[in-house]
Amino acid sequence: MTLTWLGRSFLYVAFAGALGGVAFQLRALRTKRPSFAIPFAVLALLGIAGAVGVMQYALITHDFALAYVAENNATFTPLLYSITGMWSALEGSLLLWSLLLAAITLGVLFYYRREKTDAVVGWAAVVLFGVGAFFSALMMFPADPFLHNPAHVLQGQGPNALLQDNPLVAAHPPLLYLGFVGFTVPFAFAIAMLITGRVHERWPLEQRRWTVLAWGALSVGIILGAWWSYQVLGWGGFWGWDPVENAALLPWLTATAYIHSVIVQDRRGLFRVWNLSLAISTFALTVLGTFFTRSGVLESVHSFSSSTLGPLLIGLFFFTVALGVGLLAWRGDALRSAVGVDQPFSREGLFVANNILFVGFAVVVLLGTVFPLLYEAVNGTQVTVGTPYFATIAAPLSVALLALMALAPLVSWRSASREVLWNRIRLVAWASLAVVALLATLGVRHLAVLVAVFFAAAAAGSALRTLWGVLVAARRRGRLLGALRAPTTGGMVVHLGIVVLAIGIVVSTSYTQRSEVTLASGQSTVVDSQFVTFKGFHVVKDPLETATQLAVEVDGHSLFPAVTTFNGRATTVGTPAIDSNLLRDVYVTFDAVGGNGTTSGAQVQNNLPAGSVVLGVTVEPLLAWLWIGGLMVGLGAGVSFLRRRHVEEPT
Amino acid sequence: MKRRTVLVTSLVVLAVVVAFSVFLGTRQPVTDATDITSPLLGQPAPNFSGTELDGAHWSLRNDLGHVVVVNFWASWCGPCVVEAPNLSTFAWQERHANVDVIGVVFNDTLSAAQGFAAHYGSLYPSILDPGGAIANRYGVVSPPTTFVINAKGRVVVTLVGPVRLSQLNAVLGRVRQ
Numbered sequence: 010m011t012l013t014w015l016g017r018s019f020l021y022v023a024f025a026g027a028l029g030g031v032a033f034q035l036r037a038l039r040t041k042r043p044s045f046a047i048p049f050a051v052l053a054l055l056g057i058a059g060a061v062g063v064m065q066y067a068l069i070t071h072d073f074a075l076a077y078v079a080e081n082n083a084t085f086t087p088l089l090y091s092i093t094g095m096w097s098a099l100e101g102s103l104l105l106w107s108l109l110l111a112a113i114t115l116g117v118l119f120y121y122r123r124e125k126t127d128a129v130v131g132w133a134a135v136v137l138f139g140v141g142a143f144f145s146a147l148m149m150f151p152a153d154p155f156l157h158n159p160a161h162v163l164q165g166q167g168p169n170a171l172l173q174d175n176p177l178v179a180a181h182p183p184l185l186y187l188g189f190v191g192f193t194v195p196f197a198f199a200i201a202m203l204i205t206g207r208v209h210e211r212w213p214l215e216q217r218r219w220t221v222l223a224w225g226a227l228s229v230g231i232i233l234g235a236w237w238s239y240q241v242l243g244w245g246g247f248w249g250w251d252p253v254e255n256a257a258l259l260p261w262l263t264a265t266a267y268i269h270s271v272i273v274q275d276r277r278g279l280f281r282v283w284n285l286s287l288a289i290s291t292f293a294l295t296v297l298g299t300f301f302t303r304s305g306v307l308e309s310v311h312s313f314s315s316s317t318l319g320p321l322l323i324g325l326f327f328f329t330v331a332l333g334v335g336l337l338a339w340r341g342d343a344l345r346s347a348v349g350v351d352q353p354f355s356r357e358g359l360f361v362a363n364n365i366l367f368v369g370f371a372v373v374v375l376l377g378t379v380f381p382l383l384y385e386a387v388n389g390t391q392v393t394v395g396t397p398y399f400a401t402i403a404a405p406l407s408v409a410l411l412a413l414m415a416l417a418p419l420v421s422w423r424s425a426s427r428e429v430l431w432n433r434i435r436l437v438a439w440a441s442l443a444v445v446a447l448l449a450t451l452g453v454r455h456l457a458v459l460v461a462v463f464f465a466a467a468a469a470g471s472a473l474r475t476l477w478g479v480l481v482a483a484r485r486r487g488r489l490l491g492a493l494r495a496p497t498t499g500g501m502v503v504h505l506g507i508v509v510l511a512i513g514i515v516v517s518t519s520y521t522q523r524s525e526v527t528l529a530s531g532q533s534t535v536v537d538s539q540f541v542t543f544k545g546f547h548v549v550k551d552p553l554e555t556a557t558q559l560a561v562e563v564d565g566h567s568l569f570p571a572v573t574t575f576n577g578r579a580t581t582v583g584t585p586a587i588d589s590n591l592l593r594d595v596y597v598t599f600d601a602v603g604g605n606g607t608t609s610g611a612q613v614q615n616n617l618p619a620g621s622v623v624l625g626v627t628v629e630p631l632l633a634w635l636w637i638g639g640l641m642v643g644l645g646a647g648v649s650f651l652r653r654r655h656v657e658e659p660t
Numbered sequence: 661m662k663r664r665t666v667l668v669t670s671l672v673v674l675a676v677v678v679a680f681s682v683f684l685g686t687r688q689p690v691t692d693a694t695d696i697t698s699p700l701l702g703q704p705a706p707n708f709s710g711t712e713l714d715g716a717h718w719s720l721r722n723d724l725g726h727v728v729v730v731n732f733w734a735s736w737c738g739p740c741v742v743e744a745p746n747l748s749t750f751a752w753q754e755r756h757a758n759v760d761v762i763g764v765v766f767n768d769t770l771s772a773a774q775g776f777a778a779h780y781g782s783l784y785p786s787i788l789d790p791g792g793a794i795a796n797r798y799g800v801v802s803p804p805t806t807f808v809i810n811a812k813g814r815v816v817v818t819l820v821g822p823v824r825l826s827q828l829n830a831v832l833g834r835v836r837q
Contacts, residue, residue: 246772251738282666306687320685327681334670334677341666382687390696391821392802396736397767523771525714598775627775 012075016063016155023056023107024145030114030138038131046125046134050115053141057111061095061104064154068094073162077101077154083167085552090173096182097168099303099318100154105183107144109190114141117194117219129212132201133194140193143325151317174573174584177237184230185257189295191223192260195267196292196329199285203336208344213284214275217268218650220288221499224264225646231257232510232639240587247635250399252307255378256298259371263291266367273357276422279350282341283364289333294371296326306382352424359417366410373402408461411511414504415441415467418475418497437470461515465508472504499649503642510638517594517632525600529621537628539595540564556584559622563588563595570599570624594632598625698799698818705730705809706797710764710787713774718762718787720809727835728809729761729828732795733786734768735776737803743822744776748783750828758811759832764789766803810835 030049037044064077068091073079081094081101095101114137121130148154172178195216202208234254235247248254267287270280301307304319350357377394384392419433444466445459453459475497483492492498524536528543535541544560547569556573568586588595601623700706705728709719720728731747733740751761763786765773770788777786789795798807806819808831817831 246735246775249736249738249741300684304687306684319687323681323685327677327685330677330681331674334674338667338670338674341670342664345666379684382684386683386687390694391739393734393737393739393804395734395738521771523774525774625775 010074010157012063012067012072013155013157016060016067016075017149017153019056019059019063020145020148020155021056023053023060023111024142024149026050026053026056027111027138027142027145031135031142034131034135034138038128038135041126044125044131044134046118046131046138047115047122049138050111050118050134053138053145054108054111054115057104057108057145060148060154061108064095064101064104065092068092071165073165074158075154076156076158079158079160079162079165081166081168083165084163086165086167086173089176089179090168093172093178093182094168096186097172097178100148100152100156102182102186103144103148103152104154106186106190107141107148109183109187110137110141110144110193113190113194114138128205129198129201129207129210132204133197136197136200137193140197147318147321151321174241175237177233177240181230181233181237184226184233186230188223188225188227188230188257189260189298191219191226192264192288192292192295194219194223195288196333199288200332200336203285203333203340203344206340206344208281208285209278213271213281216288217271217275218652220264220268220271220291221646221649224261224268225643225650227257227261227264228646229639229643231261232636232642236636236639240585250377250394250396252378253298253302255374256301259298259374259378260291260294262367262371262374263287263294266364266371267291269360269367270364273360277348277357278346279348279357281344281346282337285344286333286337287364287368289329289337293326293329293333294375296322296329300326301378307378354420355424356417356420356422359413359420363410363413363417366406366413370403370406373406374399404457407511408464411461411464411468411508414507415464415471418471418501418504433474434471437467437474440470441466455519458515458519461511465511465515469505469508472501472508476501493648494651494653496652499645499647499652502645502648504645506638506641506643506645508638509634509641513631513633513635513638517629517635520630522628524626525623526626527621527623529618532621536626539626539628541597541624541626543622543624557599559599559624561586561597561624563597568595568597570597572599589633591633592630594627594629596625596627596629598627600625694820696818696820698815700798700807700815701818703815704813705807705815708764708794708797710789710794712785712787713765713770713777714785716785718785720762723760723762724813725758725811727759727811727832729759730764730798730807730809731761731823732764732766732798732800732803732805733776734766734803735772736768737766739822740776740804743804743824746823746825746828749825751784754832760784762787764794766795766800767792808832808835 026049030046030053033049034044034046036042037046064075066072067075067078068082069088071078071082071084071086071091073082077098077100078094081097082091086094096105114134117137118125118130118134121127124130167173198212198216198219202212231254234257238249239247264287267284270287271284274280274284300319300322303322306319350361352358353361377398380394381392384390415437416434419437420430441463445463448459448462479492479495479498479501480489483489483495522537526534526536526541528534528541530543530545533540533542540563542562544562547558547560549556549558549571554573556571558569558571561568561570566588568588570586571584573584585596585598587597599622602621705720707720709717709721712718729747729750731743733744747761747763751759754761761784763777763784765786765788773786773788787794798805802820804820804822806817806823807815808817808819810816816835819827819831
């Protein structure tokens with residue numbers, strides 16, 4: 010019982026800190042007294058950190074007195090998966106969520122500590138504390154992570170098999186959560202700007218910094234999730250348009266739109282109401298995504314935990330949108346800028362196109378995600394919406410976005426003169442055309458690939474040209490390192506990352522070669538110019554798992570595809586093995602075994618001689634670039650986060 | 661007039677969000693496949709045959725006298741990922757009991773379906789359905805949909821959505837009575 014009470018006490022402290030923050034901040038806003046926001050944020054963070062400490066102690070020492078530990082840990086769970094066990098199920102995930110939120114709240118308040126009497130910072134703090142209090146309250150009542158387990162548990166269940174199969178479980182969920190939680194900051198400031206009616210100052214651009222941080226974490230989190238499913242779910246896929254994947258993509262799309270359109274507000278004072286709406290929608294979509302993941306209303310590979318939180322989360326979603334829309338209705342018409350976009354073919358005009366594409370993309374994804382629910386409500390039967398629907402829309406939209414990436418960075422603000430534009434774009438256009446011509450002569454005949462490569466190359470060209478301009482300007486000022494903190498540097502690095510990622514996706518999905526080969530022990534064969542040898546079986550038994558491994562050699566590298574049964578859960582998963590280099594990935598699965606199948610859980614084919622196996626060999630060219638591009642995006646977001654602080658201009 | 665657009669838009673958005681939230685808030689968590697009354701129930705099962713993913717030929721006629729579980733699936737279908745291990749386990753349990761499980765690939769590419777089957781549905785065969793001819797005959801609009809055909813060749817159950825092992829066992833018990 011000690012751990013239960015200790016953990017709960019820490020949660021009470023965290024809740025008190027958040028609630029106190031709301032109360033004192035509101036008082037401070039009314040009476041102009043000091044707010045003590047930072048001490049309350051420290052209190053909330055200490056409370057959550059204490060609760061996390063208790064949970065980690067229980068997980069690491071396998072203390073099954075907590076029901077959560079008994080369900081998500083076992084005596085034989087290794088240290089890494091004991092630690093990550095905290096986010097293997099709902100209650101613990103909320104702990105991680107609250108920890109990140111408390112840390113970000115403190116970080117934001119500390120960053121703006123000199124402006125703490127500013128009403129915008131004050132109201133933003135109220136919202137941040139309010140959201141923190143909501144999530145602490147969830148853990149105090151309906152989703153208690155410290156529930157006592159009265160039964161005597163000897164061994165425990167261990168985490169879900171899929172969640173103890175790959176060390177990426179330590180990185181993918183926390184980054185995703187950092188992204189989700191980070192979007193609370195622009196939301197809080199949007200609400201604060203609406204309440205105070207001050208949208209025309211530097212705050213929107215200030216918020217871009219925090220959005221970029223969350224956006225970068227979310228991007229890398231999504232990419233790592235794709236990498237994980239690529240490694241674990243053995244059919245070479247990295248994205249399945251699963252409801253929970255869509256839940257992460259939706260706020261990513263609106264945040265991407267926001268990051269771009271805020272630049273227009275900074276430069277031209279346009280899109281004020283629109284930007285606030287995007288910041289609010291992004292946060293609302295993270296809440297909606299959490300609802301999709303946690304309510305169990307949609308069938309998904311991520312349904313590790315369904316819960317009774319559905320109505321509460323949808324309540325928060327409704328409250329968020331209602332608050333935002335209500336404030337916009339009240340303030341909106343007075344906040345609008347007097348001017349509009351004068352020329353459709355100008356930088357701001359292209360930003361409008363960018364926003365239409367991203368928001369349209371989000372609408373399409375949202376519609377596809379909830380369509381099964383709508384259909385069931387009307388027709389009473391279940392229906393599945395999948396890749397055929399999403400891919401037909403995502404592919405042309407992505408090409409259009411690449412085209413915009415190629416054009417927009419080179420087009421001037423206000424109105425673009427044709428000659429100037431042609432001057433800037435000439436080299437890029439010819440170089441891209443040359444790349445396409447080269448590929449065509451090398452035998453690439455896939456029209457879609459050639460079109461995508463053309464726009465990708467042009468996008469890379471215009472990003473490089475912009476970076477070159479920044480570098481030249483920095484050299485003229487004699488401070489080359491200053492280029493790193495220039496406003497456009499991070500963004501253009503992100504663009505380059507997206508180009509690399511896009512090429513990885515297009516080439517690997519268009520040129521996948523899949524084959525099945527039957528090999529006896531010691532036999533070799535050549536599959537798609539890869540030399541594959543099957544050397545024999547191994548059975549690996551350790552306290553965690555029992556695996557039947559095949560020793561396979563691909564071009565001199567040893568691979569061990571397997572069928573693995575995790576002890577304690579009695580679930581069997583196939584474990585593919587991948588040999589990856591910069592040119593191609595070879596993905597080997599253990600598809601079937603000959604004889605009467607005593608050796609594994611894989612498919613038994615009686616017409617195969619005993620001792621032989623069927624290997625699935627998939628060769629995917631340039632796939633590694635998808636992950637490299639993803640990391641470049643994260644790097645660019647980091648650079649953009651650290652850009653020079655905005656200097657207040659006289660208005 | 662022009663200056664009120666934000667107000668009007670906001671009110672419209674608010675109305676949509678209220679409806680959307682109420683709708684989502686009243687949804688029940690998905691559980692099992694739902695047993696639907698398809699026009700095929702009690703009727704002789706439409707015959708079909710096709711090429712298996714590994715190239716062999718498969719025909720329903722060869723399974724006369726067996727209970728046949730026909731499962732329409734696709735690699736892009738999330739619920740299919742959820743149910744595939746259940747079908748595999750079921751096929752494995754009943755492999756000596758005159759019960760056959762056959763998958764029919766619904767609107768998918770060959771390579772994705774092969775990859776999926778190798779990983780998830782490895783304990784029963786699946787056939788291709790070019791042009792969706794079989795799906796049409798069975799009135800399947802969305803995977804996963806599962807039909808159970810009794811030993812006399814009549815369709816006894818139509819299940820839409822991911823099937824659980826217990827559901828399959830219960831249906832089998834009913835069919836055998």
